[in-house]
Amino acid sequence: MQRTYTRGHGLVEALRQRIVIIDGAMGTMIQRFKLDEQQYRGAGGPRGVDPRWAQHPGDLKGNNELLSLTRPDVIAQIHEGYLAVGADIIETNTFGATSIAQADYGLQAWAREMNLASAALARAAVDRYSTPQRPRWVAGALGPTPRTASISPDVNDPGARNVTFDELDAAYHEQALALIEGGVDVLLVETVFDTLNAKAALFAIERAFDATGECLPIIVSGTVTDASGRLLSGQTVAAFWASVRHAQPLAVGLNCALGAALMKPYIQELARVAPDTYISCYPNAGLPNPMSETGFDEAPQDTARLLHTFAAEGLVNIVGGCCGTTPEHIAAIGQAAKACAPRRLFSGLLAAV
Numbered sequence: 001m002q003r004t005y006t007r008g009h010g011l012v013e014a015l016r017q018r019i020v021i022i023d024g025a026m027g028t029m030i031q032r033f034k035l036d037e038q039q040y041r042g043a044g045g046p047r048g049v050d051p052r053w054a055q056h057p058g059d060l061k062g063n064n065e066l067l068s069l070t071r072p073d074v075i076a077q078i079h080e081g082y083l084a085v086g087a088d089i090i091e092t093n094t095f096g097a098t099s100i101a102q103a104d105y106g107l108q109a110w111a112r113e114m115n116l117a118s119a120a121l122a123r124a125a126v127d128r129y130s131t132p133q134r135p136r137w138v139a140g141a142l143g144p145t146p147r148t149a150s151i152s153p154d155v156n157d158p159g160a161r162n163v164t165f166d167e168l169d170a171a172y173h174e175q176a177l178a179l180i181e182g183g184v185d186v187l188l189v190e191t192v193f194d195t196l197n198a199k200a201a202l203f204a205i206e207r208a209f210d211a212t213g214e215c216l217p218i219i220v221s222g223t224v225t226d227a228s229g230r231l232l233s234g235q236t237v238a239a240f241w242a243s244v245r246h247a248q249p250l251a252v253g254l255n256c257a258l259g260a261a262l263m264k265p266y267i268q269e270l271a272r273v274a275p276d277t278y279i280s281c282y283p284n285a286g287l288p289n290p291m292s293e294t295g296f297d298e299a300p301q302d303t304a305r306l307l308h309t310f311a312a313e314g315l316v317n318i319v320g321g322c323c324g325t326t327p328e329h330i331a332a333i334g335q336a337a338k339a340c341a342p343r344r345l346f347s348g349l350l351a352a353v
Contacts, residue, residue, distance in 0.1 A: 003248055008185040008217040010135045012250065014088065015278050015317050019337040022089040022139070022282055022320030023082035024330045028294050030064050033074055037061045042070035056106070063105045065097040068118040075118070079125035085331035087320070088136055090126060091188060092118040092179065095143035098171040100163065104146060111171070112178045115140075119182020139188040139219065140179030142172060142201050149196040150233040165200050172204035180214050191256045191322075192222040193232035195243045202247040217250035219318075221280055223257045224266045237269045245274070253280030256322045259287060259298060260306035271315045275346040278317035281310060285324030296324025304332035311340035 005012065014020055039045070040060045041053040053060060053070060060066055068075050075093050082090055097115050099108040122138040130136045147153075147163035154160045176187060187205055192198040198220060209215050222240045225232050231240055241252060252274055254266055260283040271279050283306075286298035298306075303321060310316045319337055321329045 003215055003217075005217055006214045008137065008250075011089070011137050011185060011217060014135070015251075015342065017342070019311055019316060019340055019342045020088045020318045021086055021330060021334045021337065022280065022318055023079075023087040023091055024282075024321035024325035024327065025323050026078060026091065026093055026095065027064055028324055028326060029078045029081070030067065030074065031295075035061070035067075035071070035074070040066060040070060045071040046073055058106050060105060063096075063102075063107065065093055065095070065102070065114045065118065066105070066107065066110075068093050068114055068121055069110070072117065072121055075121050076125055079122055080129070081327045082330055083125055083129040083136060085327045086334040087330050089139050089186070089318070089320075090122055090136070091139045091141040091190075092122045092182075092184060094118045094141045094175065094179065095191070096145075098143070098145055098175050100145045100147055100167065100171045101143070112174055115175050115178035116182045119179050119184050123183040137185040138183065139186040140176070140182070140184035142175055142179075142187065142189045144191050144193055144197055145171065148194040148233065149200065150194045165196065168197055168200035169204045169207075172201040173207050176205045176208035177211065180208060180212055180216065184216070186217045186219060186250070188219045188221065190219075190221040192220065192240070193225060195222075195231060195233055195235050195240055198222075198244060202244065206247075218247055219251045219253070219280055220244050220247065220249045221253045221255045221282070224254060224263065225257050227262070229266055229269075237266045238273045241270060241273050245277070249277060251278035251280045251318055253282070253318065255280075255282045256284060259284050259296075260303060260310070261286075264306075264310065267310060267315050271343065278345065279315060279343055280318035281307070281316050282318075282320035282322050282325075283307075284322050285329060292324075294324040294326060298324070300326070300329040300332035303329050304336040307333050308336035308340070311337045314341070314343050317342045
């Protein structure tokens with residue numbers, strides 16, 4: 001049975017007509033600001049240093065999700081930079097905004113507030129740039145958490161786990177509820193390296209839909225970690241799709257870990273096994289390169305050229321960038337994809353997994 005969405009109808013229609021562009025890296029752009037510890041606590045921002053963070057005992061530098069509360073000006077500027085060059089979808093600054101991830105900074109109690117603020121910032125930016133002729137959308141990002149339900153953190157104890165399914169479900173449920181309340185159009189379960197973590201997120205999202213009466217499109221994006229063609233928890237691309245297809249995502253895809261050149265065979269496989277689902281792809285800007293300004297080795301025209309081949313071969317419906325990509329990359333990707341038709345769906349066909 002097909003889902004009936006309460007939001008995101010325009011995105012569904014756009015995917016039928018053209019290749020849709022998602023934004024690029026948030027972390028890469030934050031690094032460009034070279035923020036110090038006090039700036040992460042709010043110094044130099046519109047609100048100054050909030051007393052809640054002024055005396056916080058641990059280091060907060062590097063907690064990018066906190067910036068939605070302490071430096072909303074930085075996050076808004078990044079969103080608008082991507083929208084200005086043609087991004088159709090921007091992601092909320094919530095990759096690590098679960099209570100589980102925020103516990104590393106001692107800020108788990110503020111996870112809900114981070115998600116609400118991040119959704120509001122993205123929503124305001126999208127509303128400023130959307131027109132009837134060119135609507136834009138907000139994707140609420142749910143990242144993988146630094147804890148994994150499938151892999152032991154102790155090489156001497158393969159059965160050990162540092163998180164349970166129920167703990168992941170509770171954290172993702174809080175996040176999904178806040179993102180929905182904050183006004184996102186889509187929920188994006190991204191950078192999936194452990195399919196069991198993703199299943200907890202999808203279960204939590206369904207509970208959030210039940211609780212709110214809302215039903216948003218879902219995008220699920222996995223991460224193939226190396227040339228083995230598997231996620232970190234061991235699934236092949238086909239097995240990953242078999243594990244998450246029950247959630248009826250609007251799109252399924254891959255992001256992070258690899259550049260476009262190395263990601264292509266796995267996108268080809270995903271397009272083959274999921275013929276009735278839209279395909280997304282937002283790779284890194286090649287391989288890590290500490291000598292580069294972005295920390296990765298591909299210039300915008302390089303990433304755009306590679307993704308153009310994906311589009312020209314009818315493999316993708318949503319393209320953009322992950323680590324190392326910038327508004328310049330997204331502008332080039334948008335231009336490269338403009339002349340290509342979106343991948344056509346074959347409704348009713350079952351893939352041989």
